[in-house]
Amino acid sequence: MPELPEVETIRSQIEKHLLGVQITEVKFPDRSSKVLHGNLEQVEGQKITGVRRFGKLLIIDLSDSYSLAIHLKMTGRLMLFQRTEEIGAHTHVVFTLADGRQLTFSDMRRFGYVEILPTVQVSSLRFLQTLGKEPLKDLTLADFKVLLKKTRRPIKTLLLDQRKIAGIGNIYACESLWMAKIPPQVSAISLSPEQAKKLFIAIEDVLKEGIKRGGASDNTYRNLMGGKGKYQDFFKVYMRAGKPCRRCGTLVKRITLGGRGTFFCPECQK
DNA sequence: CCACGATCCTGCTAGC
DNA sequence: TGCTAGCAGGATCGTG
Numbered sequence: 001m002p003e004l005p006e007v008e009t010i011r012s013q014i015e016k017h018l019l020g021v022q023i024t025e026v027k028f029p030d031r032s033s034k035v036l037h038g039n040l041e042q043v044e045g046q047k048i049t050g051v052r053r054f055g056k057l058l059i060i061d062l063s064d065s066y067s068l069a070i071h072l073k074m075t076g077r078l079m080l081f082q083r084t085e086e087i088g089a090h091t092h093v094v095f096t097l098a099d100g101r102q103l104t105f106s107d108m109r110r111f112g113y114v115e116i117l118p119t120v121q122v123s124s125l126r127f128l129q130t131l132g133k134e135p136l137k138d139l140t141l142a143d144f145k146v147l148l149k150k151t152r153r154p155i156k157t158l159l160l161d162q163r164k165i166a167g168i169g170n171i172y173a174c175e176s177l178w179m180a181k182i183p184p185q186v187s188a189i190s191l192s193p194e195q196a197k198k199l200f201i202a203i204e205d206v207l208k209e210g211i212k213r214g215g216a217s218d219n220t221y222r223n224l225m226g227g228k229g230k231y232q233d234f235f236k237v238y239m240r241a242g243k244p245c246r247r248c249g250t251l252v253k254r255i256t257l258g259g260r261g262t263f264f265c266p267e268c269q270k
Numbered sequence: 271c272c273a274c275g276a277t278c279c280t281g282c283t284a285g286c
Numbered sequence: 287t288g289c290t291a292g293c294a295g296g297a298t299c300g301t302g
Contacts, residue, residue: 001295034278056296073296075280090280109279111296127297153272162297169296220281259274260295 002072003056004134004167005210006221006229010078011053013224014060017080022047022098023062027087035092035107037115042066043095055131055166059122067122069115070105075220076112079104108220127162134166135203144200148188155191155199156184157258168203171216171231171238174263176202178237178247183269184262185255209234237263 002010023043028036043062050061058078060068070078081102087094088106093114095103105114115125122128132147133139147164148155158164159173168176177184179202182195191199215221215229218239222228232239236246241254241263250267 071296074294107279108281109295111278151272160296 001074001169001171002076002215002221003169003172003210004053004207005172005213005231006215006223007053007056007058007072007167008211009215009229010224011051011058013080014048014051014058014078017224018048018097018103019050020047021101023095023103024098025096027094027096028092029087029094030092033092033110035105035110035113037113038117040093040114040116042116043068054128055134055162056169057125057127057131061119065119066116067119069113069117069122069125069127071112071127073107073109073111073113075109076105076107077220077222078224079106079222079226080224081226130163131166132162132164135168135200135207139165141197141200145193145196148191148196150189152187152189154185154257155182155188156262158188159203160258160260167207170260170262171218171235172203172206172210174238175236176206178263178265178269179206181268184257184264237265239263 023046026040026043028040046062046064046066048060049063052059056071058070083100085102090108091104091106093105097103133143147158151158156173156177159168176199180195180199182199210216210231213229213231213234214223216231217228218232237252240252243252245252245265245268248265248267250265252263253266255262
């Protein structure tokens with residue numbers, strides 16, 4: 001599932017490979033798809049002038065004061081092909097570029113979306129209106145401590161709440177809690193100042209490492225060039241239920257927390 | 271404010 | 287072997 005490091009990987013690849021490129025044609029095989037929002041035909045003739053990321057949301061800015069807002073959710077993929085590709089079963093949008101390359105958006109589960117809107121309206125998107133501050137950007141340790149103090153919810157549930165903190169998903173929540181040796185189910189308010197600091201640093205370290213490895217491709221994630229990330233090779237607990245903890249050897253447990261699969265070491269994290 | 275459940279969707283898997 | 291029911295999950299929305 002694409003989280004901050006995965007979306008950032010795609011963002012930087014778009015910046016490297018697609019700035020200044022003109023979109024000559026757009027096709028959407030399934031016009032009625034709920035994946036599409038706005039009149040996407042408007043992209044035709046426009047150039048890609050910039051690419052931004054807010055949490056897990058990608059914004060591609062275009063030359064005619066329009067922008068594309070793209071959320072990959074669970075199984076969304078944004079991929080660039082060197083030449084015309086056969087349209088896959090789950091491809092919802094195909095952008096043909098002036099140099100013959102193709103940029104495609106596909107999403108098996110159709111949870112993701114592609115929306116076109118005037119650039120000035122980007123900041124009014126509901127997702128951005130309610131999005132919390134972002135680690136590695138504007139979220140400070142002091143901010144983080146304030147968030148923890150305000151709720152009795154399980155710490156892991158708080159980490160996943162995009163309205164509180166931007167960009168963390170299931171993988172990086174589980175991994176950072178393991179790194180900081182904090183049980184996922186303890187209430188946020190119960191963390192000591194030392195634990196808060198450890199967790200804040202762990203979140204930053206885990207996200208940085210994820211970006212460095214090009215994200216995690218435990219199952220469906222692919223980067224802009226169709227390649228896999230490498231961070232799954234470094235998972236300490238995520239998707240490792242029944243396997244030994246890499247720190248103490250105790251078997252990793254899987255529980256459900258807030259309806260989400262949650263992995264942790266019952267020995268290290270208590 | 272928060273918890274919980276439903277919603278969207280389809281590939282995969284466990285179970286028969 | 288082959289079928290099917292149930293599960294997973296990011297974000298939103300409704301209900302309590």
